[in-house]
Amino acid sequence: MDFLTVLVFIFSGMYLVQAASNPELCKDAKPHEVTLFKLTKAKTLEFQIAESLDGAGGQAGRGLEIVIDPKRGNCLSCHQISSVEKLVDIDKPESKINYGYHGTIANSLDGVADKYTAGELRLIVVDPKRAFPNQDSIMPSYHRIDGFINVDPSCKGKSILSAQDVEDVVAFLLQLKSDKPAVPGN
Amino acid sequence: MKYETASEVMELNIVKKRLAVLVLGIMALLIQDVAGSAQENKFTSDKPVKPANDNHPLAEIYSGYHYLSDEIKAMQDSDIANPGMAWYVLGKSEWSRKDGQEKKACDSCHNEAKASMRGVATRYPVYDKLQKKLVNVEQRINLCRTKFMKAGPLEPESDNLLGLSIYVRAQSRGLPVKPNIGGPARPFFEKGKAYYNTRRGQLDMSCSHCHDKKFGKKARSTLISQGQSNGYPVYSLEKERPISLHRRFIRCNQLVRAEPLPIGDEVYVNLELYLAWRGEGLPVETPAVRN
Numbered sequence: 170m171d172f173l174t175v176l177v178f179i180f181s182g183m184y185l186v187q188a189a190s191n192p193e194l195c196k197d198a199k200p201h202e203v204t205l206f207k208l209t210k211a212k213t214l215e216f217q218i219a220e221s222l223d224g225a226g227g228q229a230g231r232g233l234e235i236v237i238d239p240k241r242g243n244c245l246s247c248h249q250i251s252s253v254e255k256l257v258d259i260d261k262p263e264s265k266i267n268y269g270y271h272g273t274i275a276n277s278l279d280g281v282a283d284k285y286t287a288g289e290l291r292l293i294v295v296d297p298k299r300a301f302p303n304q305d306s307i308m309p310s311y312h313r314i315d316g317f318i319n320v321d322p323s324c325k326g327k328s329i330l331s332a333q334d335v336e337d338v339v340a341f342l343l344q345l346k347s348d349k350p351a352v353p354g355n
Numbered sequence: 356m357k358y359e360t361a362s363e364v365m366e367l368n369i370v371k372k373r374l375a376v377l378v379l380g381i382m383a384l385l386i387q388d389v390a391g392s393a394q395e396n397k398f399t400s401d402k403p404v405k406p407a408n409d410n411h412p413l414a415e416i417y418s419g420y421h422y423l424s425d426e427i428k429a430m431q432d433s434d435i436a437n438p439g440m441a442w443y444v445l446g447k448s449e450w451s452r453k454d455g456q457e458k459k460a461c462d463s464c465h466n467e468a469k470a471s472m473r474g475v476a477t478r479y480p481v482y483d484k485l486q487k488k489l490v491n492v493e494q495r496i497n498l499c500r501t502k503f504m505k506a507g508p509l510e511p512e513s514d515n516l517l518g519l520s521i522y523v524r525a526q527s528r529g530l531p532v533k534p535n536i537g538g539p540a541r542p543f544f545e546k547g548k549a550y551y552n553t554r555r556g557q558l559d560m561s562c563s564h565c566h567d568k569k570f571g572k573k574a575r576s577t578l579i580s581q582g583q584s585n586g587y588p589v590y591s592l593e594k595e596r597p598i599s600l601h602r603r604f605i606r607c608n609q610l611v612r613a614e615p616l617p618i619g620d621e622v623y624v625n626l627e628l629y630l631a632w633r634g635e636g637l638p639v640e641t642p643a644v645r646n
Contacts, residue, residue, distance in 0.1 A: 194612045195557065239575070246574050270575040298559075307564040309557070319555040319613040329557065 195324035197240040199331035201314045206295065209288070214300055217288030222295070222312065222332035232341025235334055242311070242330065242338055247274035250345065275308065280347030290339050294330070311335060397432045398529040399585075399643075404636035411633070412567045413581065418637050419589075419645060422571075422580040427592070431644040439521060439590030439642030442514065442597050446522025449515050455506025461496075461519070464503065468526050476524035476639045477533050480628050482540040489543045489624045493520050493599065511618040517588050517597045524588070524641035531638055532585050534631040547629030550622055556613030562626075577646075582607075584630040586643025597642060600627055 203222050211217035221227075235242040237253065245253070249271040285293065293300040297308040311330040330338065403415035420428060430436045450468055453460045465471040480491040483498075490498065496519050497508035509516035536544040551562045565574075566582030573579070587600040601623045605615040616623055 194609055198557070270573075272575050273573045274569050274579070305564075307560055307569065309559055317555070317557060317559055318553070319608070320557050321609070321612050321614045324557040324612050327557075 193323050194321045195327050198324055198327035198329055199334060201312070201326060201328040202332045203312065204315070206292075208292070208299075211286065211289050211292075213285055214289045214292065215302075216292060216299070217286060218291040218295060219288040222291070222335050225333075225336065227333070227336030227338070227340030229337070229340040229344050231334075232337035232339070235330065235338050236341055241334065244278070244338075245271050247272045247308070249273070249277040249279070251277070251279050252345065278342065278345055280345060282343045282346045287339055287343055290342050291335065294335050294338055294342075311338075399431075399638045399640045404531075407635055412563065413633070416583070416634055416637055417570070417581050418585055418634075418640065419580045419583050419643065420586070420640065422578045423645070427644055427646070431640070437590065437642065437644055438595075439588075439597055439644060442518040442521045442588075442590075443525055443642060445514060445518035446520070449519045450522055455500065455504035457503065457505045459504045461499065464499075468522060472523045472526040474527055474530060476527035476641060477530050478535060480624050480631070481535065482538070482543065484539075488621055489540065489628055491619075491624050491627055492523055494619060494624070496520065496523070512599060512602060514596075517599060520599070521588050521597060521642045524639060527639040528641065529638050531636050532631055532634050534628055534635070536628065536632050540628065543625045544628050544632065546622070547625035547627070550626050551629050551633075556608065556611035558611040560611045562607065581634075582630070583634040583637055584627065585634050585637040586640040586645065588641060589643040589645040592644065592646055600630075 206218045206222075207220060208216040209219050233253070236244040236250070239246065244250070253271075281290070289300070293308075295312040296310040297306045298310060300306075309329060312328045312332065312335050314326065314328050399418050399420045401417075401421045403417050403421075406413060406416060420431065423431070430438075434440050447468075449461075451460045451462045453463070462468070476492065479495070480489040482488070483490040486498075493511070493516055496516065500506045501508055509519070534540075554561045554564075562582060565579055570579050570581045584600050587603070588597045589603075590596070591598045599618065601618040601620070604623050604626065605618070608615040
């Protein structure tokens with residue numbers, strides 16, 4: 170072995186592989202609460218979930234936090250929401266980090282409240298595959314646990330959002346009407 | 356010297372890592388015959404490749420290179436700037452390092468890798484009669500070690516194994532990927548294809564949802580690529596080391612909150628063959644540089 174080879178081996182020791190640790194993928198997920206939904210006839214979509222999941226109304230402010238949080242709703246990963254910049258309290262450090270980047274994978278959510286009713290939005294958040302049965306939707310089902318395969322053990326029995334979270338998100342989405350002025354240039 | 360807190364130790368480790376990258380980079384620079392004597396080695400381009408058959412999920416095939424920033428493209432295009440080449444150098448020394456009871460090295464049977472390994476990366480993974488399943492480059496290296504060198508297998512993701520894998524694959528740089536999916540490989544190809552197209556994990560997404568339908572779009576600020584495998588093992592700027600294709604599969608599984616499989620798992624090797632077919636015609640770019 171020449172000198173260089175020896176050096177390579179010495180330095181390569183610094184790169185010892187760390188075993189893939191369990192990253193607790195579902196640390197921020199919530200226990201699944203509501204399994205059976207009453208689907209009723211809807212307006213734009215075929216079905217809706219007309220009744221609140223937790224029997225109470227949601228809070229739009231909490232909904233906004235969920236929408237922008239990469240570990241919870243992470244809606245901004247795929248959707249754009251022009252008014253978020255205006256709505257977010259930029260004095261909160263976590264908001265500063267999360268509101269800026271809007272993905273381009275899915276439709277903008279601007280004006281989504283004009284398009285769908287509360288019950289339809291609820292079904293879309295709970296299980297978009299049920300809301301759009303023919304679209305092979307990429308969107309995750311935020312309050313469903315059955316029918317998935319290879320789910321990480323840390324996620325067993327959990328859904329992405331709790332029933333209350335869903336209500337909060339729906340309350341926030343209902344504010345996204347097109348007559349509300351969007352932030353220019355976004 | 357005594358370090359009091361964990362963060363101090365961590366900082367020291369980061370300094371060590373950076374230093375090691377620097378030293379290895381300089382060594383790559385010193386060694387003249389890194390992939391010939393050329394310093395600029397552009398083996399791929401932004402241009403798409405047309406699929407060879409109509410039964411392909413993509414209308415145009417783009418290497419992951421296409422989705423990189425200009426800075427990272429320049430890094431990959433230069434063997435001196437490409438940090439992954441340090442592992443090429445390591446692999447080169449490993450190629451002729453005698454080991455095991457037989458006191459043999461790779462070059463005891465295969466001689467010069469430049470000639471004997473040229474084209475290998477374009478056709479792997481391949482069906483192996485004795486294993487009765489597909490074998491990828493890393494597994495072939497370890498089969499050679501255990502069977503012919505009578506040496507122990509190299510650890511998955513170890514520098515030595517990734518170094519050798521990069522060294523072997525880099526001998527095909529610029530050659531178009533062309534795997535054999537016929538004959539006994541066919542059922543394994545079909546399994547890989549099925550895995551690719553199956554929704555999984557709590558987020559309930561298949562590979563196809565992102566990489567066939569949403570490439571070129573952004574998840575937050577991250578540009579989604581076609582998920583092509585022609586540059587693997589790649590140098591990961593995030594990890595500051597090379598990662599194997601299987602390591603990347605694990606990452607993808609975690610992103611959709613699915614339970615990952617171990618590196619070298621048969622299912623992952625089947626997926627590897629499907630991806631090779633899906634990227635048929637793209638030039639081998641190992642070691643590519645990725646975010």
